[in-house]
Amino acid sequence: MESYETRAEHGTWRLVGADATVPLVDGARRRYVNLDFAASTPALEEAARAIEAMLPWYSSVHRGAGLKSRICTAAYEGARSEVHAFFNARADDTVIFTRNTTDAINLLAYALPPETKVVASAVDHHANMLPWRRHRVTYLPVPESPAAHLAALDSALSDVARGDPSLVAVSGASNVTGEIWPLREIVERAHAAGARVLVDAAQLAPHYPIDMQALGVDYLAMSGHKMYAPFGAGALVGRPDWLEEREPFLRGGGAVQFVTLDDVEWKDVPDRQEAGSPNILGAIALGAVCRALGSGGMRAIAREEAELYQYARERLLTIPGLELYTVWGPGHPHVGILTFNLSGYVHSLLAAILSAEYAIGVRHGCFCAHPLLLHLLKVERAEADRIRDDLRSHSHPAIPGAVRISFGLSTTRDDVDQAVAALKEIAAHGPRWRYECDPNNGEFDPVDDGRPWPDLPVHLTREYVRHAGESS
Ligand SMILES: Cc1ncc(COP(=O)(O)O)c(C=O)c1O
Numbered sequence: 001m002e003s004y005e006t007r008a009e010h011g012t013w014r015l016v017g018a019d020a021t022v023p024l025v026d027g028a029r030r031r032y033v034n035l036d037f038a039a040s041t042p043a044l045e046e047a048a049r050a051i052e053a054m055l056p057w058y059s060s061v062h063r064g065a066g067l068k069s070r071i072c073t074a075a076y077e078g079a080r081s082e083v084h085a086f087f088n089a090r091a092d093d094t095v096i097f098t099r100n101t102t103d104a105i106n107l108l109a110y111a112l113p114p115e116t117k118v119v120a121s122a123v124d125h126h127a128n129m130l131p132w133r134r135h136r137v138t139y140l141p142v143p144e145s146p147a148a149h150l151a152a153l154d155s156a157l158s159d160v161a162r163g164d165p166s167l168v169a170v171s172g173a174s175n176v177t178g179e180i181w182p183l184r185e186i187v188e189r190a191h192a193a194g195a196r197v198l199v200d201a202a203q204l205a206p207h208y209p210i211d212m213q214a215l216g217v218d219y220l221a222m223s224g225h226k227m228y229a230p231f232g233a234g235a236l237v238g239r240p241d242w243l244e245e246r247e248p249f250l251r252g253g254g255a256v257q258f259v260t261l262d263d264v265e266w267k268d269v270p271d272r273q274e275a276g277s278p279n280i281l282g283a284i285a286l287g288a289v290c291r292a293l294g295s296g297g298m299r300a301i302a303r304e305e306a307e308l309y310q311y312a313r314e315r316l317l318t319i320p321g322l323e324l325y326t327v328w329g330p331g332h333p334h335v336g337i338l339t340f341n342l343s344g345y346v347h348s349l350l351a352a353i354l355s356a357e358y359a360i361g362v363r364h365g366c367f368c369a370h371p372l373l374l375h376l377l378k379v380e381r382a383e384a385d386r387i388r389d390d391l392r393s394h395s396h397p398a399i400p401g402a403v404r405i406s407f408g409l410s411t412t413r414d415d416v417d418q419a420v421a422a423l424k425e426i427a428a429h430g431p432r433w434r435y436e437c438d439p440n441n442g443e444f445d446p447v448d449d450g451r452p453w454p455d456l457p458v459h460l461t462r463e464y465v466r467h468a469g470e471s472s
Contacts, residue, residue, distance in 0.1 A: 041409075106131045
């Protein structure tokens with residue numbers, strides 16, 4: 001935890017490991033340019049400090065009488081209050097600590113009343129798409145404009161009878177294009193039709209202030225590891241009634257008041273939906289980040305990132321052969337996420353070159369948003385069916401995809417310039433190294449990759465097999 005970097009513009013946030021240098025495939029060393037924040041972020045210094053400070057006090061929560069247990073309980077419940085305050089949740093909203101956004105959305109999907117109608121969207125991450133299939137779900141198509149999206153939403157909600165449970169599940173910001181969804185309008189339409197709204201805030205929360213009360217959002221799901229608290233905790237924040245009416249998603253200790261062999265008295269939320277020993281340190285780290293960033297901080301972060309997005313967009317578009325993907329184009333608000341392909345390069349090869357020759361870390365693939373990627377890449381239905389059939393017959397088809405760069409608190413114009421310069425060089429001169437493709441997964445790696453790995457006090461295995469298609 002010795003190395004930090006601060007973004008010049010606001011000069012306050014420090015991320016652990018942000019000034020690391022790494023080896024290139026030719027033996028040189030370079031500063032690591034992290035452009036993969038949308039997948040997972042490094043820890044904010046405050047999160048790491050909170051963990052370090054709490055480790056000597058680590059103990060059980062809630063049930064222990066020992067002083068360490070009392071202190072851990074206070075810190076765990078304090079973190080819950082920080083998360084509640086960070087999103088300006090309503091006084092009676094509950095904060096349930098989960099593992100991540102996926103866990104939070106699955107919990108809500110489980111807890112919906114029977115016969116709930118769900119309206120979700122083809123633009124969403126699989127985590128905000130697949131859990132709803134246990135209910136009556138309508139997927140809105142990838143819309144041509146925000147107005148088209150709202151019109152499709154109105155139409156999808158038109159058959160919901162007054163009083164019937166219904167939920168609109170929407171992304172705060174796309175993890176593929178960075179576009180911010182028109183939440184205020186979506187909530188207004190949904191509420192007018194009697195529906196509640198869940199915002200998948202996995203990508204919005206780290207970049208933009210979210211005021212649940214001002215927006216009227218009913219539920220919010222988020223991941224700590226995407227918001228500078230990479231210690232395994234996320235949260236579901238929102239109205240307690242549906243979560244209280246259902247039996248726990250997970251059943252076990254911590255969720256019960258009293259058990260007999262033929263009966264059980266469950267606790268109220270949040271404990272009811274947090275069975276088992278919780279991730280105390282993960283929750284504390286998340287609380288520490290919420291406290292450090294606060295809503296004032298988030299406003300500054302959003303402003304700076306909007307500028308950085310424009311800066312990057314303009315420069316990326318000067319690269320010959322680069323195609324940038326957006327749903328609605330440049331005139332709409334974005335978080336710092338840009339996804340593209342470079343003509344002549346398979347996405348996995350381009351990502352491998354950026355890593356091996358330029359020390360630039362990006363994401364590539366379909367970003368766990370297959371329907372949206374197929375739309376953006378104009379993949380016909382017949383081709384999508386062929387890929388699925390090939391996968392079912394255990395062959396290894398090439399899955400279309402793209403390369404994504406994404407920004408975080410330590411991202412600077414210099415990082416963007418480095419990526420743009422590298423892409424220009426690759427477009428003009430090709431790779432300087434040889435790469436081979438693993439036919440089992442379509443992933444490229446440098447031939448004779450001699451980059452040494454750091455000496456770490458943990459077991460590092462090289463046997464992990466990467467799979468095609470996935471990547472969030
Ligand atoms: C928009 C969006 N929703 C949900 C998720 C799932 O997040 P997690 O893997 O932390 O559960 C992601 C992850 O990339 C995401 O980008």
